[in-house]
Amino acid sequence: MSLETVVLEHAPSSYKVYLALFRNVRNSGFLHQQLLARNADFEYAFIDASTIVSRVHLLSAVFKAVNNSVNGALKTPNVHSETVVSLSASNNISEAYRRFGVSPSTTDLFVVKITFPSDSSPVPVSADAISQHLKDNVEGDIVPPTNEIVSSIADVKAIRKNYKLNGLAWLDTIKDEVVKREEIEKLVLSGMALRGL
Amino acid sequence: MAAAVSDAALAHEFPLPKILTNPASTPPTLITQGAEGRLYKTTYLLPDIACALKYRPPKPWRHPILDQRLTRHRILSEARILAKCRRDGLRVPSVYALDESAGWLMLEWIEGTPVRVNINNRLGNRTEGIEDDEELKELMRKIGMAVGKMHSIGIIHGDLTTSNMMLKPPAGDQPDNATGLEGEIVIIDLGLASGGVHDEDRAVDLYVLERAFGSTHPRAECIFNEVLEAYKKSFKQAGVALKKLEEVRMRGRKRSMLG
Numbered sequence: 001m002s003l004e005t006v007v008l009e010h011a012p013s014s015y016k017v018y019l020a021l022f023r024n025v026r027n028s029g030f031l032h033q034q035l036l037a038r039n040a041d042f043e044y045a046f047i048d049a050s051t052i053v054s055r056v057h058l059l060s061a062v063f064k065a066v067n068n069s070v071n072g073a074l075k076t077p078n079v080h081s082e083t084v085v086s087l088s089a090s091n092n093i094s095e096a097y098r099r100f101g102v103s104p105s106t107t108d109l110f111v112v113k114i115t116f117p118s119d120s121s122p123v124p125v126s127a128d129a130i131s132q133h134l135k136d137n138v139e140g141d142i143v144p145p146t147n148e149i150v151s152s153i154a155d156v157k158a159i160r161k162n163y164k165l166n167g168l169a170w171l172d173t174i175k176d177e178v179v180k181r182e183e184i185e186k187l188v189l190s191g192m193a194l195r196g197l
Numbered sequence: 198m199a200a201a202v203s204d205a206a207l208a209h210e211f212p213l214p215k216i217l218t219n220p221a222s223t224p225p226t227l228i229t230q231g232a233e234g235r236l237y238k239t240t241y242l243l244p245d246i247a248c249a250l251k252y253r254p255p256k257p258w259r260h261p262i263l264d265q266r267l268t269r270h271r272i273l274s275e276a277r278i279l280a281k282c283r284r285d286g287l288r289v290p291s292v293y294a295l296d297e298s299a300g301w302l303m304l305e306w307i308e309g310t311p312v313r314v315n316i317n318n319r320l321g322n323r324t325e326g327i328e329d330d331e332e333l334k335e336l337m338r339k340i341g342m343a344v345g346k347m348h349s350i351g352i353i354h355g356d357l358t359t360s361n362m363m364l365k366p367p368a369g370d371q372p373d374n375a376t377g378l379e380g381e382i383v384i385i386d387l388g389l390a391s392g393g394v395h396d397e398d399r400a401v402d403l404y405v406l407e408r409a410f411g412s413t414h415p416r417a418e419c420i421f422n423e424v425l426e427a428y429k430k431s432f433k434q435a436g437v438a439l440k441k442l443e444e445v446r447m448r449g450r451k452r453s454m455l456g
């Protein structure tokens with residue numbers, strides 16, 4: 001089981017970030033249902049991996065959510081929902097859940113778990129416990145969340161639509177696909193940073 | 198980026214913004230201190246992604262509510278303008294993250310050196326043959342094209358100088374090799390920028406550049422016209438802006454308030 005522990009620059013050391021990527025997920029309807037039912041055992045950011053262009057894209061959302069959590073400035077119930085909403089370029093929360101969150105039709109799924117000590121749970125849940133819980137509850141094939149795999153899953157057309165990146169003539173003229181991806185990533189990041197501002 | 202003289206010493210003079218007190222793989226370096234804020238070189242998300250953090254500290258001499266509003270407004274304004282430039286295909290640093298309440302803005306780190314440094318290194322102590330330096334003239338044309346592109350998408354910089362343009366060397370080149378003139382012009386520091394499509398504003402922008410250029414690189418003044426020639430070809434309205442520039446030269450940057 002490969003649950004990746006991510007260390008983010010300038011995130012407080014009390015915050016731990018775990019990342020897992022599942023392919024061929026067969027029970028996304030069940031996972032979606034747990035979120036709707038606010039099942040406290042399923043405090044994760046479940047993200048449709050096809051909406052993610054690169055690791056940096058996803059990690060940017062995590063960083064934003066962590067920063068909001070540290071500042072006590074969450075706009076959503078918790079740091080996990082905040083991660084999903086941070087992916088959006090607009091301020092519409094339910095639209096963000098719909099676009100980036102898990103849906104019953106999701107087959108490639110990113111799971112982000114962020115832990116930190118709080119009053120109600122001074123000792124955060126361990127990596128092993130998270131790993132086991134995901135293993136028991138996500139029916140799918142876990143794969144390492146490398147940039148190669150992430151970009152092969154990415155639905156660039158949908159991503160461009162999500163961030164209103166269509167009709168940019170200069171972008172379409174870039175021949176080198178790698179450079180083009182990088183440009184798209186940068187535009188996505190600034191869209192997220194300026195969300196609704 | 199201009200090497201900070203004694204960055205370690207400088208870095209300890211000011212308290213770091215809170216975000217930079219969190220752990221990171223490399224300590225932040227203070228690059229410059231401006232009138233309004235400070236620029237740090239640091240990292241974004243991962244140790245190998247360099248970024249520039251622009252921090253506008255609270256100004257104790259201002260009323261706290263006014264101070265908060267001004268800082269917010271300025272951070273957001275700069276970020277919006279950078280995002281617009283980037284969307285419209287002008288090379289500026291892209292926006293990584295921001296916290297307008299905490300007063301910081303994280304931007305893409307641009308490798309290379311300010312154009313001012315490249316021009317000065319190229320000039321050395323030469324006094325002759327500058328007007329025939331084709332490579333230097335080519336750099337002037339690149340500047341003109343970049344400024345033209347910026348004006349054509351409706352942005353006025355507000356503080357155009359050769360220090361506010363970076364020459365980003367082609368990929369694979371030695372970074373900080375400030376003797377070459379090859380590379381891409383990246384316009385930076387849009388902290389005073391605004392939206393504007395008036396020929397008057399464009400002309401003032403050019404005038405500021407012309408004057409700054411003349412005092413920073415007096416020996417290269419003879420080739421400044423290359424900038425304007427390239428600017429003229431870069432977008433449709435450029436000719437009108439240049440015509441206006443002649444007027445601005447006659448009266449200076451500010452409009453006369455007499456009569």
